[in-house]
Amino acid sequence: MRSIDVAILGATGVVGREMLRVLEQREVPVGRLKLLASPRSAGATLSFRGREHTVEAVTDEAFQGIDAALFSAGAGTSREWAPRAAARGAVVIDNSSAWRMDDAVPLVVPEVNPDAARERPRGIIANPNCSTIQLVVALAPLHRAARVRRIVVATYQAISGAGIEAVRALEAQQRALVAGEPAEPGPLSGQLAGNLLMHWKRDTASGYQEEELKMVHETRKILGDAEIRVSPTAVRVPVLNAHSEAVTVELARPMTATEARTLLTGAPGVELVDDFANGVYPQPLAASGRDPVYVGRIREDVGNPGGLQLWVVADNLRKGAALNAVQIAELVFAS
Template sequence: MDPQFLLPERPLTVAILGSSGAVGKELLALLEERSFPIDKLTLLASHRSAGEIQNFCGTELKVEETTQESFKNVDLILASAGSSISRKWKDAILSSGALMIDNSSAFRMENDVPLIVPEVNPDDLSKHKGLIANPNCTTILLALVLAPLTRRIPIKRIVVSTYQSASGAGAMAMEELKKLSQEVLDGLTPKSKVLPYSLAYNLFLHNSPLQSNNYCEEEMKMVNETRKILGDPSLSLTATCVRVPVFRAHSEAVNIEFTQPFPIKEAYEILESAPGVEILEDFENNRFPMPLDVTGRDPISVGRIRQDISNPNALELWLCGDQIRKGAALNAVQIAELLLPKNHE
């Protein structure tokens, strides 16, 4: 990769924008866990979280309120504070000369902003102009499975249903699920304040805004982002997204129709060697991936790969992945790692 697209060749000055949220805290943990080359780390958030103390490599860091001055002399901004905040600070970040890796949906579909899953389309990083988008969590998990399979036989159509945990709505939604679940057990009527409906012993169709085609925003993110990541704007994909009473990690039921029959044995061989993917299944005991299997872990787990009995060209499978980790924070850190000069020697 051309050096102009890489991060500086030295320990970096890094800032996490949105450091007090669930993904922000996971970013902090991953930077330490993966020994990312940092000289100075700044934690940024709104005035409400300013002053909070977080730990990094044995040192206590105080969260600072984000201002125009926050981005000066910073090499890398890992942004995970939501679309409106990313839009608000984008110009200040880019004018400071920092590289911005953004976890929100604000810029994902802009033509000059690469949308990256490192295991799938790393070459697209060479198109960045200081801003790189991290895909939606469900899209990342799906792309890890689709990409290696479609390299073998082209995909004709995908039908996916997602089962999305409270973590997808942030730390407050996770806390609310815990609180309201106890209220149900205590015989009370749960009243949700974070989500539109209670998730306690309940589920509901994803609460993102409905679009004119009667698909919700979350579903259309999966459609449009998957097309962009796989480089196939005409890819046929339909999605139904559901919120479920799980604290952390998303699941997906995926039906993939190919242009010709796909031998199951080959599908296993491909996915077993695919980066970021593991096979987890025990047909004898009817045991397949569950959210608890992937919580706090990097790989996504795939299982129950089978022939679609209604279509000889289609396979069905089930997957689970940690939304906060690979579905958000880990993917962002992996993008940054791809831009380290040492990885291009």
């Protein structure tokens, strides 16, 4: 891979900081590095490869000469700044929901649809929603072999997916719970410590949450199959990091658990952790800080013969965000 000049917009956030770690760990040949955020964080410093870098407030000039602009600063910021960064010649790889369903913006998971990254008329590539990424990495090998027709998925999403302030709020709530004191909701919609929440934006017409509808539409776009039916439920759980998913899948032909295990063994980005008889299955604590999408509890669906059930766990900050974005940059600047 050639050396690339990189900007990170949202560098001070949980995903931005993870991007720095991933770039460092994967030894991506980064030339110039621009760390960008809002004026609130201008002047702060972040470490990369043993050197302190100063965070700047985002400006048009900051993107001049940049090859890859990795965005993780929210949808509103992306809508404003992605076209401006692209106009300066940067390839924008955006983590927000702003561009994912735009027909002129590819939605890319490198293990699943790498070729989509080639056509990017707006100069923008979208990184899918974290829950969608781990779902499609696990299901793509099954889809290729036997065409996925229907997915029923319940997510168990960690608080790190809601950003740095939400992580701090949960930690304070957990301390208050232990002390028997009243807990402040902070940026959360209520108490998450000792509880479950469904606090994403509601889609009043359908009764779903936007987080759930993202999984419906993004899964179809990435797998390139508009016929796939997805029935999602998204739940926030008091886990610090790594999302889990209970997935029920129906294919165009019956598939045994043995065949699914064979297809998933060595599949790109997948690691099987599937020895339930001995209590071995994917867990968020073990997945945290690691790259693979862990798949386990593969079993033939007792309620729908021919179908399958799986348990899928991945680090939402890494494969669900920072790692996937860096992998896209590696793909684009491979030669």
